[in-house]
Amino acid sequence: MSKQEQNLSDIRNDYKLKILSESDLKENPIDQFQEWLDLAVKSNLYEPTAMTLSTCDSQCRPSSRIVLLKGLDDGLVFFTNYDSKKGLSVAENPFAAALFFWPELERQVRIEGKVVKVSTEESDKYFYSRPKASQIGAIISPQSKIISSRDDLDLMFEKALVDHENKEVTRPDNWGGYRIIPEYFEFWQGRSGRLHDRLFYQRENNGWTKGRLAP
Structure with a gap:
């Protein structure tokens, strides 16, 4: 084992801030998520609305990136270029997974x-x-497409700024929002000894079932 590998294997933190029990959970996972999100925002965490969005194309090849949550109602809303890699993946396979990680709170969803x-x-x-x-x-x-250089991108940006100096920018047809309609939630609270609390909601017909997973 190399020195670097040894150093990496030595990195660990114990989690002792809170516990998560079944009695803590609200009936609806959106309400539960809203409560945790509100706390993350009030705690002044850096980018509390950042989520890892994972998609798969038609060949089941996964791809992940960070996007920002911009709305929460019956689903989770984010915005992007429809012709980006994630947009094309969603067009081929309209399912996704999202992950929120708030290390300062020792929580993930x-x-x-x-x-x-x-x-x-x-x-x-x-x-x-x-x-x-x-x-x-x-x-x-041209999001996710190969470009010749950063200089060319900057030139296009500066030109567009001048062109729109006295007029409104029109939203392009290939840019807009998506809503993830949740079918599954898992709330994770870090615990000591890696015996973390993992409580889930699974959509069943018009309601939700709840349960606990082994850490």
Whole structure:
């Protein structure tokens, strides 16, 4: 074993902040998630709405990246370029998994479900709420495609800024929102000795069943 491998294997933390019991859970997992998310936001964590989004294409090849949660209702809403790698994967296989990890709270939440596009009105509302620079970025970036250089990207951005100096940026048709409609939630609370609490909700017909998983 190399020195580096030895050092990596020595890295460990024990978790002692809280416990998670069945009596703590709300009836609806969206309400439970909202409670944990509110605490993460109030705790001033860095990017508390950041989630790892995992998708698979038609050949079941997985791909993961960080996106930001921008809405929570009956599902979890995020926005992106529909022609990006994740957009193309969702078009081929409309299911995804999301992971929130809040290490300062010793918590994580896993979510799995079907992905659907949000309405045009919802995409418009969010797009036009963004800073103009972010709007420009959305119209000039061929997201996930190979580009010749950073300089060319910067030139396109500067040109678009000038072109839109006195006019509104129009949301491109290939940019908008998705909603993950959850079918599964797992709430994880770190515990001492790696005996973590893992409580889950599974959608069954029009309701949810709950249970505990071994750590």
